[in-house]
Amino acid sequence: MAETQSDWADEDPPADRGRRRFLQATLAAGAAAVVVATVASAKSFIPPPFVFSGTIENTFRYGLPESPTNWVVQRNLVNQVVRATDFRLWEGASVLWREAFDEEGKPVTGTGFPALIICVEASLLRVPPELDAFVIRRDVGGVPAAIVGLYDRCVHFCCKPGWHVYTVPNTLHNYVTDPRTFLATDPVSGASVPQDPIWCQCHNSQYDPVTLVHSIHPPPANVPYIGAQFVHGPASRALPCIPIKLAGSTIEGVYDPDDGGHPEWYSAYCR
Structure with missing residues (x-):
């Protein structure tokens, strides 16, 4: 039951x-x-957020060139601040811009923008009016010269182009438009002394540092900028300029938009 x-x-x-x-x-x-x-x-x-304590310089500093015969090495300029008085006509160097330094004055690894500083013949330079004030013009060995700054990241694949590191082979002279660096002449004799353009050896893009033009980064950035005209693919647009100015004889890059800088020219690609 x-x-x-x-x-x-x-x-x-x-x-x-x-x-x-x-x-x-x-x-x-x-x-x-x-x-x-x-x-x-x-x-x-969870690690605490990184808080940087130190300084960021708007100056440029020389790196260590591949070749021990490079003029930067020969003149003991490695790691030194870049000055306008360092350059002779058609000399250029790979440098670092806006490097960070800690409180002890030591460089912070991985900081800074790779850049190129090149001294060109002023008579050949073509530059949009709005950038003209940010090109350094001076007499070099009795010849009117212009010093231009460029962001050293290829627009094709973010590699690092070089200036006169190696001679551009004739097989790569099939240009979209002839670089005006080929019009360079000897200041004394007037003889033709053609200069190779900027050359990215990774994929063979080339840029003309005396022909600065308007360009635009493609979508989604859609950022207009001024740069060295591309003359050989696979690049399809200009290499961005860095506005520069003198502080005494020291070359400084202009980053702050209030001073005429354009950080968006670099952040739009190769982030």
Whole structure:
């Protein structure tokens, strides 16, 4: 015979409800403590945000060229601040711009923009009016010269183009338009002394540093800028310029938009 089932609703309540509430509260508090401890423990695994303490220079500094016969090495300029007085006509160098230095004055690894500084024949330079004030013009060996700054990241694949590191082979002279560097002449004799354009050896893009033109980074950036005209693919647009100015004889890049800088010219690609 089946037993009569009890109705638990009719069961007498516990004699000490206060103790029951106390136990429930204790368990809840314990669970909360575990959660807090877990969160605190998790936080300990998350590194604190990086806070930079030091300075960022708008100057350029020479790097170490591949060849020991490079003029930068020969004149003991490696790691030195770049000055306009360093350059002779048609000399150029791979440099670092806006490098960060810690509180002890030591360079912070991985900081700065790769750049090219090139001294060209002023009579050959073509530059849009809005950038003209950010090209340095000076007499070099009795010849009017112009010093231009360029962001050293190829627009094709973000490689680092070079200036006169190696001779551009004749097989790569099938230009979209002839570089005007080929019009260079000897300042004394007037004889033709053609100069190779900027050459990215990774994929053979080339740029003309005396022909600065308007260009635009493609979507999604759609950023207009001024740069050295591309003369050989696979690049299909200009190599961005860096506005530069003199502080005494030291060359400085202009980064702040309020001063005429254009950080968006570089952040639009190769991030």
